[in-house]
Amino acid sequence: MTDALTGAPEPVWLECAQMLILRGDSEATLAVLDAALAQFPASPEVRLALAGIVFQQGSSERAESLLRGVLDDDPDCVAATFQLARLLKEQGRMHAVASVVRAGFQRERHDADLVIRAVELLDDCGRKREAAALCEHEIAAGSGDPRLHAYAGMLLTQLGQFELARKRQEYVLDHDLAGLEWHVPLGLTGLQRYADGSHPDFARLRRYLLLPDLSDQARASLLFGLGKAHDDIGDYAQATGYLRQANTIVHAATRWPRKRWRRSIEARLSRTLPAEQLAAPMDWTPLFIIGLPRSGTTVLAERLARHPEVCQRGELPWLPVLAEQVITGSGEYRERLQRAAVTYAAQLRQDDSSARWMLDKQPHNFMHVDLILALFPNARFLYCRRHARDNALSLWMQSFQAGTQDFAYDFTDIGAVIHGSRRLMKHWLTRYPDAIRTVEYEQLVADPASLLRSVADWLELPPHDLLSGNADSGSIISTASLWQARQPINARSLRRWKNYAAYVPELLQIPDN
Template structure:
């Protein structure tokens, strides 16, 4: 590696204006742990060549590794404001920012490109997807309409599902109903688009109270998904049993004194998005959404036996960067990845001051909500089958009982039904338990709510109770629901 560095340094001196050599040297420095030198090299180049997208994207990746997501947004916004780029390069930047949880900057780059007369339908489709996360529902509809007007094949870009999530339909005369049926009548769409459009049409009929039709469309969609699902009920049960049987970790780190990690967990569709959003209304809180870093580190640490404090310290440093980031000095940081419920032992070993908010909902309502919601991640392939869903719910409840007994001071359950009936009282009680001053309940005006989950529309509406007991409407059409415990 030292030899390669010497070669690149020599080449850089000889060819100082070679972007490829500079890019290679920066990448090599990063690989060898010289991140500061790599960053300096990239920033120097960008100061002289501010529109160099390749350099900006490499710098963005480096910054992201260190949790500097605000800096990522600044770097890419600057690069894409300083020159024209082809649409593929713009899309690469947009996808990078979206993957890194920066939809505001991604949408700005999209809209800047379109304002510069790049009317590519793909940009409109991306702008629509990002607009959903940011709550810009009317603008999203306009972007989707423009994409479909330009390119009939745009229907393959998740547009039916996106449209269905923009509102609650009031009656079946809405033109989206006809649009969804027209899509399903086409013979040239992919199986994925057919399945997602069936979910969209099911959701539309659910909105207007036509539960018989909704059940029919949802059943067709789930049958298609289940036919290709890779999820294993047997492996899930083994995983749960192994976690239940595992001893409490014997190694733990000192608790940080200046911040508190909060993990909002539970079976997906049990209210985690709503709880995290309401808690994050507090000025001292940041909601990071559904991070995947804890699972990554759990897998890495699983290869270290016995587990030593040094390995935990490395994990804690890395995870803290991703949680705290570079957007202020919040005292409470939320990770609302629901299935971090599996990793409470690891959480408590890393941060003994962590708090686990466990969301629990009526099992039949949870099962129905999962079954009627399309997921893009294979990790949720269980949601196509009520038997698999039942296994997930039972396993999660077993773990919740274990964690409650093992960490009674750090683990607190909240019932979805109580939350939607008495939202202010429930959230105030949680804030009191978390040690948040109740009088400070307003986020800074520059913090925009981002919701990248299936609850993007619902979580922005006033809290309602119509989803509590929703399963009763479907019981005549989905008898499988009655095989799931009714509590």
């Protein structure tokens, strides 16, 4: 085939390669593109196409070399920038991703859609500082696109830059009511604890709530925001009214599969994985903070991450995917374990830290304790547990990203998750007592110094002050606790459910423990 193409113009070679790709003939595609590269060695289109094929076949080094060659010739080639960034992301080289994207967008202005793609890529890679900086670069250059301002507001909030975040979010609401769909009301109310109802946010959100033709998503966002604001000032009756409406809206749209959850717990309780276990890594320790959301996981992770030997990666999404590949995939079990360990380690360790303790605070990793210990026998788990009614109320008061905590809008569902998670954790604690330490939320907030010291000792962390001061403005907190976790630890939320018992009788159906 390559002989027949000799002397043909470049578009003909590329068209032939595209036809072979559609047929699924990767070997022939590679042969055609290799020959095309010999004919047109400076062609960015040929090099981009060839990089895609060789990466699919496992030749990541050659793919990277081809893409960097394109960018050496044309630093503003957006296609090469995104393709190289995705390659690096798959390898867990997030610092390199940030460098490539930053270089590709620092010289020329691009349309907002392209910039948002770049921001989303950086955000997905956990490079929130760089993502926020890219938003701010475009805003400083004159961009008035509300989507960029909304993204900037969200990222700046996660970075603790609350004053600038408010400015960005107010811009969105002043220029595009679509911001109500983007959870900007929740963003505004999450920036502080209100002292009284005279704050202008109260009137602003109530005014928006009166707008005609609001979507359910916009209405729920406003209601959750108003519920949070009224809770801050101790108006629990009004807070309950708003929160009940918000939860009803979201619950009707999600319909969390309670039976599937119960089956998944039973499956974990009865599952026995093969006895195969990989060798523990010698130079680093995987650390997992697990438990239900709103049980102290974020506060504990933020404090531990103040230790210079601990690097927090946030809530990584990888373990459910890898668990499925290990348990149901083809090939030898040990080989599947090894592939999963390599993939996860790359995403956890990345390329920007030499810390010895690498922290993943995805709460729902409690579903995979047995698999994690097969992958990393030296892994350690901190199991956060909170008074059930307080935990239930706190979940019900939050609006979570769609598809993450869809059980949190109905107390029967919340109760099922609390019950199932505790059954499973009792099982893991019996099987792996040396690998898991329970951290009671009530102890964490009542005597944080003693608890953090004992946790650090259990982990064998070198001595370090984990308590003094607040989180610096450069730390990243992406959960619903992003404001609270930056404040001094306090016991304000202990037995909080009692403030709502008269208005939310469903709480009394949850065991008082």
